[in-house]
Amino acid sequence: MSFAVKICGLSTRETLEVALDAGADMVGFVFFEASPRHISLGTARELGRLAKGRAVKAALTVDADDASLENCIEALQPGLLQLHGSESIARVRDIKQKFGLPVMKVLPVATAADLAELPGYAAVADRILFDARAPKDATRPGGLGVPFDWHLLENIKLAIPFMVGGGLNAGNVAEAVRVTHANGVDVSSGVESAPGIKDPDMIRAFIRAAREAERAMTSSRIASSV
Ligand SMILES: O=C(O)c1ccccc1N[C@@H]1O[C@H](COP(=O)(O)O)[C@@H](O)[C@H]1O
Numbered sequence: 001m002s003f004a005v006k007i008c009g010l011s012t013r014e015t016l017e018v019a020l021d022a023g024a025d026m027v028g029f030v031f032f033e034a035s036p037r038h039i040s041l042g043t044a045r046e047l048g049r050l051a052k053g054r055a056v057k058a059a060l061t062v063d064a065d066d067a068s069l070e071n072c073i074e075a076l077q078p079g080l081l082q083l084h085g086s087e088s089i090a091r092v093r094d095i096k097q098k099f100g101l102p103v104m105k106v107l108p109v110a111t112a113a114d115l116a117e118l119p120g121y122a123a124v125a126d127r128i129l130f131d132a133r134a135p136k137d138a139t140r141p142g143g144l145g146v147p148f149d150w151h152l153l154e155n156i157k158l159a160i161p162f163m164v165g166g167g168l169n170a171g172n173v174a175e176a177v178r179v180t181h182a183n184g185v186d187v188s189s190g191v192e193s194a195p196g197i198k199d200p201d202m203i204r205a206f207i208r209a210a211r212e213a214e215r216a217m218t219s220s221r222i223a224s225s226v
Contacts, residue, residue, distance in 0.1 A: 003214040004163065004184030005207055007191060007198075008060065008082075009037035009143060015198035016047050020054045022207040027051050028058040028082060028186070031072045034139050036196030037188065044075040058082045058104065062141060066098065073099060080104055082129065084142050089117070093124040102126040104163070108133035108141065109148045115156075122158050129186055132166030145189030147172065150179040170205040177213035185210050 007019040008028030019027055029044055030037040039047070044059075051057050059078040061069060063085030072078070081099065083092060084106045096103045105125040108114060110133035122128060132148040134141045147167030156162065161183035164176050169190030177185065189195070191202040 002183070003217075004056075004161070005210045005214075006058065006163065006165075006184060006186040007188075007203055007206070008058070008165075008186055009035070009188035009192075009196070010047065010198060011037055011039050011043065011196065012198070013047065013050060015200060015203065016050055018198075018200040018203050019207075020051060022204045023211070024055050024203075024207060025184070026056040026058050026080065026186075028060050028188070029072075029076055029078075030060045030143070031064070031068070032060065032062045032084075032140060035143060037143060041071055041075040044072060048076040048078075052077070056080050060084050063087060069095065069099060073101070080127070082106065083125075084131075086141075089120040089124055092121060096124065096126075104129050106131050106142065106165075109152055109166075112152055115152065118156075118158075122160055125160065127160055128158065128162040130162060130164050130166070130180075130182075131186075142166070143188045143195075147176075150176050153180040153182070156180070168206075170202065170209040173206065173209050174213040174216065177210070177217055181217060185213075 004025040006026035007024045010016045056079040058080040059072045060082040080102050082104045103125050104127040105121045106129045109130050131142050132146045163184035164182040165186030168187045191206050193199045
């Protein structure tokens with residue numbers, strides 16, 4: 001399974017260009033009004049055109065109904081739906097069937113008990129993203145820049161790819177990959193100077209560090225197989 005670096009919460013042409021030029025495999029766009037990274041359908045259309053064919057476009061939604069999903073798909077033309085709410089296993093299956101797009105289900109993690117439903121979700125989703133569980137009083141379920149205990153994923157074996165997110169930055173992404181052996185990493189706050197304001201240098205530094213982490217993981221796999 002190939003390794004994917006995802007920069008999420010992009011909302012301007014300039015920072016999207018930086019992420020694409022620096023080699024992001026996936027670029028994420030937030031459709032959730034309470035988020036400082038929320039974009040309008042008009043902006044989604046514009047940014048979607050810019051990213052077309054250069055990276056996988058992920059549409060991040062939170063417990064969206066069919067009409068909202070239809071609107072953001074029409075505008076962005078995503079290659080992946082990131083379901084970041086409390087969508088049930090049945091709803092994930094339903095969205096996949098209705099919209100015919102690959103789905104990445106986000107599982108919030110704070111303790112080992114949060115992994116109980118993983119097999120059910122892994123049976124219907126194309127990819128899993130493990131993110132830190134947001135506090136009960138948070139205004140959004142992600143994008144808070146807080147990590148979780150990556151050791152909870154140490155022995156995870158999945159037939160589909162999984163990514164790690166939540167509080168990642170250029171300084172800790174290597175350790176997150178080393179511990180979890182994830183097939184990809186996702187970042188939003190860790191490449192921002194303030195909530196919703198992406199920083200070009202931080203984006204470039206994150207992608208460099210993630211690539212280095214990918215290389216280290218590949219080398220250690222080769223070393224342990226000989
Ligand atoms: O970014 C947001 O505002 C957001 C809103 C609602 C759901 C998820 C959101 N962000 C996603 O959360 C993870 C981790 O983010 P961070 O790196 O800790 O800031 C990532 O997928 C964000 O795109």
